[in-house]
Every structure is written in structure tokens, then in C-alpha cells.
Amino acid sequence: MSRHDWTSPAPLEVERPRLPWWTMLPKPVLLVGSPLIAAGLVAVVVNLVVRRFYRYPVLLTVALGVLVLGFWRSWWWSLGASAVAVALGGLWAWRWRDSFRRTLGHQLASEVRRVRVYAFVWRRTMRVSGIAARVGRTWCYPRIRRVRADGWRDRVLVGLLHGQAPAAFEARADELAHAFGATSCRVRVEKPRRIWLDLIHRDTLAVPVPPPVVAAADAVVDLGRLVVGMVETGREFVLRLLGNHLLVVGSTGAGKSSVVWALLWALAPAIRSGSVQVFGVDPKGGMELGRAPGLFTRLVYDNGADAVELLEHVATLTRQRAAHFRESKKKAWTPESGQPFVLLVVDELADVVAYQTDRGLKARANAALQSITSQGRAPGVCVIGQVQDPRKAVLDFRHLFPTKIAMRLDEPDQVNLALGDGARARGAAADEISEDTPGVGWVLSEGRRQMDRVRAFHLDDAHLDELGAYVRDGSGPAVLPAPHRPEAAA
Numbered sequence: 001m002s003r004h005d006w007t008s009p010a011p012l013e014v015e016r017p018r019l020p021w022w023t024m025l026p027k028p029v030l031l032v033g034s035p036l037i038a039a040g041l042v043a044v045v046v047n048l049v050v051r052r053f054y055r056y057p058v059l060l061t062v063a064l065g066v067l068v069l070g071f072w073r074s075w076w077w078s079l080g081a082s083a084v085a086v087a088l089g090g091l092w093a094w095r096w097r098d099s100f101r102r103t104l105g106h107q108l109a110s111e112v113r114r115v116r117v118y119a120f121v122w123r124r125t126m127r128v129s130g131i132a133a134r135v136g137r138t139w140c141y142p143r144i145r146r147v148r149a150d151g152w153r154d155r156v157l158v159g160l161l162h163g164q165a166p167a168a169f170e171a172r173a174d175e176l177a178h179a180f181g182a183t184s185c186r187v188r189v190e191k192p193r194r195i196w197l198d199l200i201h202r203d204t205l206a207v208p209v210p211p212p213v214v215a216a217a218d219a220v221v222d223l224g225r226l227v228v229g230m231v232e233t234g235r236e237f238v239l240r241l242l243g244n245h246l247l248v249v250g251s252t253g254a255g256k257s258s259v260v261w262a263l264l265w266a267l268a269p270a271i272r273s274g275s276v277q278v279f280g281v282d283p284k285g286g287m288e289l290g291r292a293p294g295l296f297t298r299l300v301y302d303n304g305a306d307a308v309e310l311l312e313h314v315a316t317l318t319r320q321r322a323a324h325f326r327e328s329k330k331k332a333w334t335p336e337s338g339q340p341f342v343l344l345v346v347d348e349l350a351d352v353v354a355y356q357t358d359r360g361l362k363a364r365a366n367a368a369l370q371s372i373t374s375q376g377r378a379p380g381v382c383v384i385g386q387v388q389d390p391r392k393a394v395l396d397f398r399h400l401f402p403t404k405i406a407m408r409l410d411e412p413d414q415v416n417l418a419l420g421d422g423a424r425a426r427g428a429a430a431d432e433i434s435e436d437t438p439g440v441g442w443v444l445s446e447g448r449r450q451m452d453r454v455r456a457f458h459l460d461d462a463h464l465d466e467l468g469a470y471v472r473d474g475s476g477p478a479v480l481p482a483p484h485r486p487e488a489a490a
Helices: 027-055 057-072 075-095 097-119 122-128 173-179 256-266 268-273 305-327 349-353 359-375 412-419 461-472
Strands: 133-135 138-140 143-149 153-159 184-191 194-200 226-231 236-239 246-249 276-281 298-300 341-346 381-387 403-406 440-444 452-456
Touching: 027 057, 057 075, 075 097, 097 143, 097 153, 122 173, 173 184, 173 194, 226 256, 236 452, 246 256, 246 412, 256 268, 256 381, 256 452, 256 461, 268 276, 268 461, 276 305, 298 305, 305 341, 305 349, 305 359, 305 381, 349 359, 349 381, 359 381, 403 412, 412 440
Parallel strands: 246 381, 246 403, 276 298, 276 341, 341 381
Antiparallel strands: 133 138, 143 153, 153 194, 184 194, 226 236, 226 452, 403 440, 440 452
16 A cells, blocks of 8 residues: 555644743833733732632542641551541431531532533543634633533533623534433523523422312412422422413323312412402313313303403403402502402413414404403413414414413424524423323523523322312302493493
8 A cells, every 4th residue: 555545643632832922022111011920920820729628618628637747747647637528528428418418518519510421521522512712813712711510410600702692502402412421402691791500410390299288278379479380490380470471382192180179279268268260261061161160250161252252351351340440549459459369261272262263252252361461460360371383373462471481392482482583592392291291391481581491390190189179178258249231331
């Protein structure tokens, strides 16, 4: 074989070290400025040490103590002290596991993963994925600022380059997830030029979340903070009904009704006492809401004239309340107003406002629902709508629902339709939710850019029977008289 047939080896990927600019100054200038340069270097070192001790106080204090002991006594003393420290750490981790994890375990895991998973391949990954930028002959890389290992995910704080936007990472989320051995990667903006990469390794919502014990009959229900499930971080999944409307979007079997039942479970004491009235429309003949009809002041099992009449009833009640509060110079409904809070639940909203074949009934239903959603927040009326198809052609007033929940969806484009433009790129992969995890979804509340992955409580038939019996045993105050229908008032 001729040497001309040989293949040249790949060049070694090594960059020249970049020295500080002041090292290039003339020697006389360096001599004169040496005190200032020395003071600056000392300040940098002190700042580095102080920051490290602030971030890792326990670990560095123990390490410093071992070094001091070695220089002061002997290294055998240091070896013995290290063995004692390791033994005490093992006892701490075995006997008080939660305390160990909070104080030291997460720090150790974070540093190990920072070195083992990210440090050695970070620059190569940035170049291969197209995120790094080349300026002249120099490659510029986003910097890893911090790594936090939570067990089920790694949070990597990244400092962006000048002129770089979070969209560069959002567009390469799949590549980053594969590069670092994660199942998915999400991008969160902390502040300008600072983003978090959430690299997910394990699904904390894979197991159904059981509901808590139903509250006592005399418990005070906070309509601004109802616990209905769990966030993947371990926090409580909280929804607000007061001054709000909810739109739940999801395909068949995604678990949309789990959100409704979890809310009714949290509202049970208020429903029992009569301080909350629940109206419902179930176009599927009662297959969903009909499982606990005793919770509803009125429940309709179709999408015909009775359903439209109920919607107009709630719309009239909304207008009457608004007029009453305006005359009494009250800004909004409060629990002290003497009127119950009204909750309207519409299952399969599209059957009422889009798929209804009677044009007259469809127009009346759309007018009533738009009136309630646009005017009902202040008078104490809340709408919970469930729909499978989030397109504007199906529901052209979805913007009137401040809180949106996207359960499992069929197509990636539906995520942006349900949660807003860019939601899919920011990590809300509702189209990738498993069919084995009904009740899992992404929630976006009004005024927030950040979305949370959540799972609503799982209520089976036994829970609903218990809930119905709990409400039936109550002896709350009589409900307010129903308002006049529009045609009767005319």
C-alpha cells in the first residue's frame, strides 16, 4: 500500500490557552501596576474561596479540618480523622436519611454528576449540537454555572453567550437529552443570560396519587387555593377557582375528569354547607358527572335544550350578581356576601358549542358561555370546561380561560394550541404523556410563563360514593332562588 493511500489522522482538539489581556502589557507597566494586579488576584481568590464555602460549608469545613490536622500533627491523624468522618457520615445517612440528603447528599451527588456527566463532554456537545459559536479562530461556549442533582432530574444553570437566546437550547432539547443520558430536556429562563436546563431521568408521577382524607364538615375551604394533586417536584398541585376559569384539554382517556373530581373532593365541605353550588352539563348521558349526581345543584345529561337552558340560567345569574355588586359598590364576590359561589362544569364542551346540529341552540350556548366566562370572575362564578380538540374552530373563546391544563394530546401542534405559542418548545410535551398515566398534564396559570407538570388525585368509584354520602349528610342553608330565564324576563 502506498503512503498516499493513508488517511490523515484527525487533528487533536486542543485550544490554545487564553491569557488575560494585562499579561500583554509592557514590562515597565507591569512592574508599576504589580501591586494592583496582586491585589486583584487576591480578591479573585478570596471571592472564589468564600463562594465555595458558602455553597458547600459542611464538606469544605471537614476537608479543611483534615488538612490542618495533617500539617499540625501528622498525616496519620488526618487519615484517622477522615475514617471517623466517613463513619459518622455513613451513620448520619443511615439513621437520618432526609437530613443527610438535604445537608450533604445533594451536594455530593451534584458535584459527582457535574464532573462525571457534564464537564468532560460539555464543549464537544455544544459544538456538535450547533450551540457553540465560532468567532474568528476561537470557539465560544456557554458556561455551566451550577449543577443540582435532585435524584429524578439534574438542573444545570447555563450562562448564555452575548447575542444568544434561550431558543437556541429549546431547539436542541432532544439532542441535549440524548447527549447527557436523560429522557427529556426542558429549558427555563431564570433571568437575562441565565437559563436552567432540566434534564429528566425518572418520572415521579408514574404512580397514581391517592386523595387525602376528606376535610371535616366545619373546615374552611379556601377557593383561592384548592389542593387537587401533586407537582412532579413533590409540591402540592394547587388550583384557584375564585376569580378564575379553567380549561382542561386532553384526548380520550387522558384523565380530564380527574381534575374535576379532585376539585369537588376539595370543595366537599363547602358543597355540603351550601356555600358552593355546582351546576353540570354532561353531554355523554351522565357517563362522567353522573357518577356522583348528589354533588350538583342541577345536572343535565345532554347537549340539547335543557343544557342550553342551564347555561342561560347561569349567565343570567352572573349578570344579576354583577348588577347587585355594582349597586352595592362592591368590587367582587366574597364569602361574606351571603351568596354561594357558583361552579359550572361542562364535560365535552365541544358537544355543546361546536358539534350541536341545531344552529339556534349552538348560538345560544356560545352566547351564554361567552357571557359567563367574560363576566363571571368578579361575581363569583367559575367555569370548568373540558374539551378534546383545542382548535379555534372548535372553541373560539378559549382565551377567556385564564388557567389551562393540557393532559395527554395526540399531536405536538395541539400543545401550543392548548397552552399558548412556544409551550411545546419550553418542554410541555403533553403529546408524549403515556397512556398508562391518566391524570398527568401540564398546567399554565394566568400571568405565569413557567408551566408545571402535575398529576391530579385519582378518585375511584368508592371515593365518589364516599363523597356523595358525605355531601348528602349535610344540612346546609337553602340555595338562592333561581334567576328568571331571559325569555321570561322579556
